[in-house]
Amino acid sequence: MIARSLLLATTASASFIASGVHAADSVPAAAAADAAAEQSSPRGEVIIVTARRRAETAQQVPLAISVIRGDSIEATGNFNVVKLQQLAPTLQVYTTNPRNTSVNIRGLGVPFGLTSDGFEQGVGIYVDDVYNSRVAAATFDFLDxxxxxxxxxxxxxxxGKNTTAGAINITTNQPTFDFEGRAELSIGNLNYRQAKAAISGPLSETVAARLAVAATSRRGTIYNVTSQRWINEQDNLGIRGQLLFRPNDDLSVTLSGDYSRQDPECCGTTFVRVGRTQRPLNRQYDALAAAQGYVAxxxxxxxxxxxxxxxxxxxNKIGGVSARIKWDIGPGxxxxxxxxxxxxxxxxxxRDFTGLSIVSRSQNPSQQDQYSQEFRYNYESQKIDFVVGLFGFKQRIDTQGTEQQGVNAAQWSLAPSSDPLNPANNPATLAGLTASNTQYLKADSAALFGQLSWKVTDALTLQPGLRLNYDKKSGFYQRVVTNAQGQAISCTPTPAPGTIAGTSQQCGVYQPQVSAPSDSAWNFTYDFNVNYKVARDVLAYATYAKSFKTLGINQNGLPLNIDNTVNYDAATVKPESVQHFEVGLKTQLWDRRATFNVSAFRTTIKDFQATVNGGQFGTVRGYLANAEKVRSQGIEADFKVVASDRFTAYANAAYTDAKYKKSTNAPCPPELSGGPSQPAxxxxxxxxxxVPGAPSPRQCDISGQDLPGVSKWAFSYGAEYNIPVTLLAKEGQVYLGIDGNYRSRWNSNASPSRYTEVKGYALTNFRAGFRGEGFDVFGWVRNAFYVNYIENLQVAPGNTGLIAGQPGDLRTWGGTLKFSF
Incomplete structure (x- = not known):
């Protein structure tokens, strides 16, 4: 009865953020025995984890892990990866659209800014053991x-090599041999509609199936006065099917297939501010807008x-199929x-962020296929546990890009003059100038890995691990530039066959380019963990890890040198070299009613791969470059308490100090750009x-400045109180919950700028409802106090000083009805 009450007390509660990872399959005997021992406390809360690729209880794993349960995700409305940072403060997720999504942990991971296909992410995203190679391919709504x-x-x-900062491991509900189902419907303001359903059960004594579907729609949050439509809407659909074949207790085969579609009118920006640059004053935003009679x-x-x-x-269309086979053979x-x-x-x-036709067209459609194969062998004994494995990966990405200049481009981008013959006064100077890009990336990777846990004593465990990785990348990029008449232009002294000489104005915006970089590398990753069980419910650990992120290739156009020639030296970037130190303490207190975990870390990266943008139209998507060294260090703490059957609460905090330790060749921020170049x-x-007209540095030394996208302080919290009642002849609980999060200020530009600083903000959410056996009805309000905040800021190309951005969600409210059987 007590266990059932505790289950009801935590169901649909956002107060469950714990340390652990769920096991997708049956729990091994050793882990089951540990769980049974921990259940000797009537308030003991046992979570089975697979963080080390084997099932264990959460508090025995010497890793810093945050876990958000599925019911907490639903209760708090955090329906995709982007929203998770509201529950896990050490996680930073920033997006301007699904492709341009940065997922960082402790300020590290994917380079902040516009995304290139040519680099690896640093936070690996896994769904049921399957690696998703691109962040954009993991921006789907959570489904079952x-x-x-x-x-x-x-x-x-x-x-793997893609987890230099951490990993996000998503586990879906699996097929069951007991018939079960669930349905959920939510409605709210902004025409919000969300429906979810899942059904699972046996098809025979050895085969079970599960099917889940979800659909979400919501009106946009920004009104476009040009199209007279709300933009940045939600229009998502997802389906997942799974078949489980279990002929005996030793063998299981799970076949999975999923498909997700997102088709919103998205993703637009609003005017945020103008900052003075070093361009002549008549070439900055306010003067340029006034000259064309433009008013935002x-x-x-x-x-x-x-x-x-x-x-x-x-x-955005995402999908795939997978087959997972688990075979118990003897001790492993x-x-x-x-x-x-x-x-x-x-x-x-x-891409010009205005109602003027400066960049009249900008699109980079991509198609990706990836194939992966992993073999793992897990062995467990009284003294020794180990995991060994092989991993292979193959990927191809094809992209066809188009960017075109509009009728307002000449007057906006070229130096104005009263001379009617000045090219800036003739829209035809740049109108119709088009850059057509064709590119592909081929990536192959193979790895041999292993990790050993040696239980030296009942209290002391040593855990070394290693991975040998081979990568090969080959890319191709070609940009063909055509004028308004469709003629290909050349920007070399002698035009190439089939082209005509481009004007200096045209070549200053787009230049034809061809590059085909190719490289390969072997890398060796290793780590060593020592953990000691100080007492039954107190585990101390220390970790050293040497990791890497493999080489990168610039796939979105190369920047221009000061003389408008292409900088081919920027075609590739060096691999990152990562060193990491961490110590931590995991504890349970108050008869295991309370859990308190704390960790301190320091990570340094040499040749950090950063996304930079020099304000050029031709590289408006940004390009990769190496910063000599960055460092992230900090402290994290997680606390959770089940005070009684009636009350639960949690509080998590993170302090992160992430800086460029040495970056001497970075692009300058807007306030130091646009003027004549300083002497070499x-x-x-x-x-x-x-200062308008002041000379601009050729590059900037940003050593000592904060990394972009990182809040120094971040908190999340939640609590829920319930009262047993009988309502409409139904026994259950009336409950009230609150959750919230806070992030301190952060900067939204790779080279920190005073114009791209995002103010800190705090969000608060409430929910109240009635639940019982098999049902849950609740109302919710998110951003209850209508806090205005910015999700992301972007620097417009051309160094005009325009800063655009995406405001965060306003107050939303609605209700949810859930049934299960």
């Missing part, structure tokens, strides 16, 4: 999710008005995971930021 685990710190030994619909981003004149689309288990996944991205953007070979002068 059991729980999400955020593993903090390098996970290279077991999760509002200078207050929280009016949520825009006037973007280009088509907007964020069409052999696991095979075979998968194919695809990603089809069809975007349309407005002399120290850069930073003394005139934002």
């Amino acid at each position: 999710v059991n729980q999400v685990e955020v593993l903090r710190g390098p996970q290279g030994s077991l999760y 619909p509002s200078r207050n981003p929280y009016d949520r008005l825009t006037d973007l004149d280009s088509n907007l689309n964020a069409g 288990t052999l696991t095979s995971v075979t998968a194919w996944r695809f990603w089809d991205w069809k975007p349309e953007n407005d 070979g002399v120290p850069a002068d930073y003394s005139q930021p934002g």
Whole structure:
């Protein structure tokens, strides 16, 4: 009865953020015995974890892990990876559209900014043991999710080269041999509608199946006065099917297939502010806008008005199939995971962020196929546990990009003059100038990995791990530039056959390019963990890890040198070299009613791969470059308490100090850009930021400045109180819950700028409802106090000083009805 009461007390509660990872399959005997021992306390809360690729109880795993249960995700409305940072403060997720999504842990991971196909992410995203190679391919809505685990710190030994900062491990609900089902319907303001359903059961004595579907729609949050439509809407559909074949207790085969579609009119921006640059004053935003009679619909981003004149689309199709085989053979288990996944991205953007036709067209549709195969063998004994495995991966990405200049481009981008013959006064100077990009990336990877746990004594365990990895990458990029008449232009002294000489104005915006970089590398990852059980419910651990992120290739156009020639030296970037130290303490207190975990870490990365943008139209998507060294260090603490059958609560906090320790060749921020170049070979002068006409440094030393996208302080909290009642002849609980999060200020530009600083904010959410056996009805309000906040800021190309952004969700409210059987 007590266990059942505790279950009801935590169902649909966001107060469940614990340390652990859910086991997708049956629990091994050793873990089951540990769980049974921990259940000797009537309030003991046992979570089975697979963070080390084997089932264990959560508090015995010497790793910093945050776990968000599926019911907590639903109760708090955090329906995709982007929203998870509201529950896990050490996680940072920023997005301007699904493709351009940055997922970082402790300030590290994927380079912050616009995404390139040519680099690896640093936070691996896994769904049921299947790796999703691109962040964009994991921006789907959560569908029938059991729980999400955020593993903090390098996970290279077991999760691969793509986890230098951590991993997000998503576990879905699996087929069952007992018939069960669930349905959920939510409605709210902004025409919000969400429906979910799942059904599972046996098809025979040895075969079970599960089917889940979900659909979400919501009106946009920004009104476009040009199209007279609300934009940045939600229009999502997902389906997942699974078959489980279990002929005996030793063998199980799970076949899975899923498909997700997102088709919103997205993703637009609003005017946020103007900052002075070093361009001549008559070439900065206010003067340029006035010269063309342009007035933004509002200078207050929280009016949520825009006037973007280009088509907007964020069409995203994601799916794949997988086969997972688990075979118990003697003292160990052999696991095979075979998968194919695809990603089809069809975007349309407005890259000048205004209602003027400066960049009239900008789109980079991509198609990705990836294949992966993993074999693992797990062995467990009284003294020794180990995991060994092989991993193979193959990927191809094809992209066809188009960017075109509009009728307002010449007057906006070229130096104005009263001379009627000045090219800036002739729209035809740039109108119709088009860059058509064709590119592909081929990536192959193979790895041998293993991790050993040696129980030296009942209290002391030593855990070394290693991974040997081979990568090969080959890319191709070709940009063909055509004028308004469709003629291919050349920007070399002698035009190439079939082209005509481009004007200096045309070549200053787009230049034809061809590059085909190719490289390969071997890398060795290792880590060593020592953990000691100080007492029954107190575990101390220390970890050292040496990890890497493999080489990168610039796939979205190369930047220009000061003389407008292509900088081919920027075609490739070096691998990252990562060193990580961490210590932690995991405890349970008060007869295991309370859990308190704390960790301290320090990570340094040499040759950090950063996304940079020099303000050029031709590289408006940004390009990769190496910063010499970055460092992230901090402290994290997680607390959870089940005070009684009636009350639960949690509080999590993270302090993260992430800086460029040495970055001497970075692009300058807007306030130091746009003027005539300072002399070469002399120290850069930073003394005139934002002074029109002042000389601009050729590059900037940003050593000592904060990494972008990182809040120094982040908190999340939640609590729920319930009262047993009988309502409409139904026994259950009336409950009231609250959850919230806070993030301190952070910067939204790779080279931190005073114009791209995002203010800190705190969000508060409430819910109240009635639940009982098999049902839950509740109302909710999110961002209850209508806090205005910015999700992301972007620097417009051309160094005009325009800063655009996406305001966060306003107050939303609604209700949810859930049934299960």
